[in-house]
Amino acid sequence: MNKKQLFSGPFLAFILCGTLVPLGVIAFYGLTDRSGAFTVDNILSIATPEHAEALLLSLGLALISTVICLLLAFPLGLILKDSKLGQKGFMVFIFILPMWMNFLLRTMAWQVLLEKNGVINNVLGAIGLPALEIINTPAAVVLGMVYDYLPFMILPIYNALIKIDKNVIEAAYDLGANYRQVLSKVIIPLSLPGIVSGVTMVFVPSLTTFAVSNILGGGKVNLIGNIIEQEFTTSFNWNLGAGLSLVMMIFIIISMALIEKFDRNGEGNLI
Amino acid sequence: MGKYPAEFLKIKMPLIELIDISKSYDGETVLDEFNLKIKENEFITLLGPSGCGKTTTLRILGGFVTPDTGKVIYQGKDITNLAPNKRPLNTVFQKYALFPNMNIAENIAFGLKISGKSKEYIDDKIKYALKLVNLNGYEKRSVDSLSGGQQQRIAIARAIVNEPKVLLLDEPLGALDLKLRQEMQYELIRLKKELGITFLYVTHDQEEALTMSDKVVVMNQGYIQQMGTPEQIYNEPENAFVADFIGDSNIIDGVMMEDRVVKICNHIFPCIDEGFGRNKPVDVVIRPEDIIIGKPGEGTIDGVVTSNVFIGVHYEMCIQAGGFEWLAQNTTSYPVGTHVSMRVVPDNIQIMNKPQSEDEEAMALDE
Numbered sequence: 001m002n003k004k005q006l007f008s009g010p011f012l013a014f015i016l017c018g019t020l021v022p023l024g025v026i027a028f029y030g031l032t033d034r035s036g037a038f039t040v041d042n043i044l045s046i047a048t049p050e051h052a053e054a055l056l057l058s059l060g061l062a063l064i065s066t067v068i069c070l071l072l073a074f075p076l077g078l079i080l081k082d083s084k085l086g087q088k089g090f091m092v093f094i095f096i097l098p099m100w101m102n103f104l105l106r107t108m109a110w111q112v113l114l115e116k117n118g119v120i121n122n123v124l125g126a127i128g129l130p131a132l133e134i135i136n137t138p139a140a141v142v143l144g145m146v147y148d149y150l151p152f153m154i155l156p157i158y159n160a161l162i163k164i165d166k167n168v169i170e171a172a173y174d175l176g177a178n179y180r181q182v183l184s185k186v187i188i189p190l191s192l193p194g195i196v197s198g199v200t201m202v203f204v205p206s207l208t209t210f211a212v213s214n215i216l217g218g219g220k221v222n223l224i225g226n227i228i229e230q231e232f233t234t235s236f237n238w239n240l241g242a243g244l245s246l247v248m249m250i251f252i253i254i255s256m257a258l259i260e261k262f263d264r265n266g267e268g269n270l271i
Numbered sequence: 272m273g274k275y276p277a278e279f280l281k282i283k284m285p286l287i288e289l290i291d292i293s294k295s296y297d298g299e300t301v302l303d304e305f306n307l308k309i310k311e312n313e314f315i316t317l318l319g320p321s322g323c324g325k326t327t328t329l330r331i332l333g334g335f336v337t338p339d340t341g342k343v344i345y346q347g348k349d350i351t352n353l354a355p356n357k358r359p360l361n362t363v364f365q366k367y368a369l370f371p372n373m374n375i376a377e378n379i380a381f382g383l384k385i386s387g388k389s390k391e392y393i394d395d396k397i398k399y400a401l402k403l404v405n406l407n408g409y410e411k412r413s414v415d416s417l418s419g420g421q422q423q424r425i426a427i428a429r430a431i432v433n434e435p436k437v438l439l440l441d442e443p444l445g446a447l448d449l450k451l452r453q454e455m456q457y458e459l460i461r462l463k464k465e466l467g468i469t470f471l472y473v474t475h476d477q478e479e480a481l482t483m484s485d486k487v488v489v490m491n492q493g494y495i496q497q498m499g500t501p502e503q504i505y506n507e508p509e510n511a512f513v514a515d516f517i518g519d520s521n522i523i524d525g526v527m528m529e530d531r532v533v534k535i536c537n538h539i540f541p542c543i544d545e546g547f548g549r550n551k552p553v554d555v556v557i558r559p560e561d562i563i564i565g566k567p568g569e570g571t572i573d574g575v576v577t578s579n580v581f582i583g584v585h586y587e588m589c590i591q592a593g594g595f596e597w598l599a600q601n602t603t604s605y606p607v608g609t610h611v612s613m614r615v616v617p618d619n620i621q622i623m624n625k626p627q628s629e630d631e632e633a634m635a636l637d638e
Binding site for chain 1: 333335355357361365366368370371372382385429
């Protein structure tokens, strides 16, 4: 074993203990019943109406959150890229600042803000506007997801945008393209790697979250993450929880593969 | 010519005219009431050190920079505030600026697709352009797989398929190595001849400017120092800046004794310049290759060789004489310490008025 391989030791140990072994344990629980006998019932239980509904809702809300984040982050990235403040990274710093605060705390803050008699409704009432009744609805969960995960969309997109050579954009104008064409033929295709990682970093946690839906859904919005959590913490059916987790993993792998494919095919003609 | 008034007019009217263009960045003046006329089918080069305003001039023409004052006239029309994508000019950028997300054919087709040309037309044009830049069959290659020189050729191809009246080139050979640069210089001259369009070229490399241009515009600190053919610029520099910037030269203090006689380092040299008056201090420019070296006493002034370097075709020597260190080039080597004489053919002595002040130094030829 040479020196270079020696340095990779800790990393290999981490992969083994932190990734491979836990995955193996999950797979073992997921593919056995309580007595330890092999079964695929845990996997197939995703087809029960309760689970399927939760999975579909999760996919739907994660998709909506991702799209909203993308629609907010991309124009913001474009603005920051061209502004003097943005170039110094100060504005980006401001936008990712919330990331440094505890995630649960931020989500709970929204709960306080959105409550029936919360801050927002008090203000709305004071100026004579109808109260906002979105707490404990999917809308509140989407709001929480967007708020929590938006920085993960902004950062990679901003990084991709500032890396685009200014000369390349000028060349596009020089060759007769208007702003819309420069955007669709040059800027968006060149920032696609950033968009893909942003989408991944928002979509995956949105799909699997249970904290946001717990806090802002008030138990009325049941996502697949909540069901898995309940199997582990309240029903103590680790086998079913692990089985559903495996199904989730498969869904995430499929989603990523689709995004990757989109990335490759989308070159130059995304819009 | 009076028989053909239309033709006459066409020749008289410049294709592009820059009138009183000024531009400053953060209070620093880059261009000061700059005027330039560009004729159709000319290879014109803006030459100067970095920060002289040459690139700003090009960017004003391309539409990427708006001048603070002044006008850009194209074929009689004011295009000062026209957006870059509406201008009938195309630019070849210093760092190629090819679209990395497209292959070579897509890069070349970009402008044509934007203007809505048919597929057959575009395919024909791509073939034609690749042939013109000697890169047949590169359609499907990716930008990354090309060398710097090849990328630059594609950048040129991408610009010329749009059939611009004027091609703006911003130090396009700056990033290439010497050998490739020389090759590309000949390539550009050939392209210019085949296409019959106007080239506006920006460079800080005097050799490049002299090799390719019909007309060279030497710039410094936002002013034009001299404008003329490469021969005029080299042989008859109008001031010390031009003489110093173009090639190597000895710029020596002298006194014009009378017409056709100049005193340098207390020695009398015959020259061909007239009209400077009597006993007038002047700057004298002598190119190192014009110094004829001989045995002591044979020439106009005697001196001692203080350094000698072989630089390829000839030896470059410093000769201490009359209190001045002369730079001389000769195919014969005179070792350090050799006593020699020097003389210069009257035709090769260039006399220039001394500038009165720094401002005048810059303004001297701003006409």
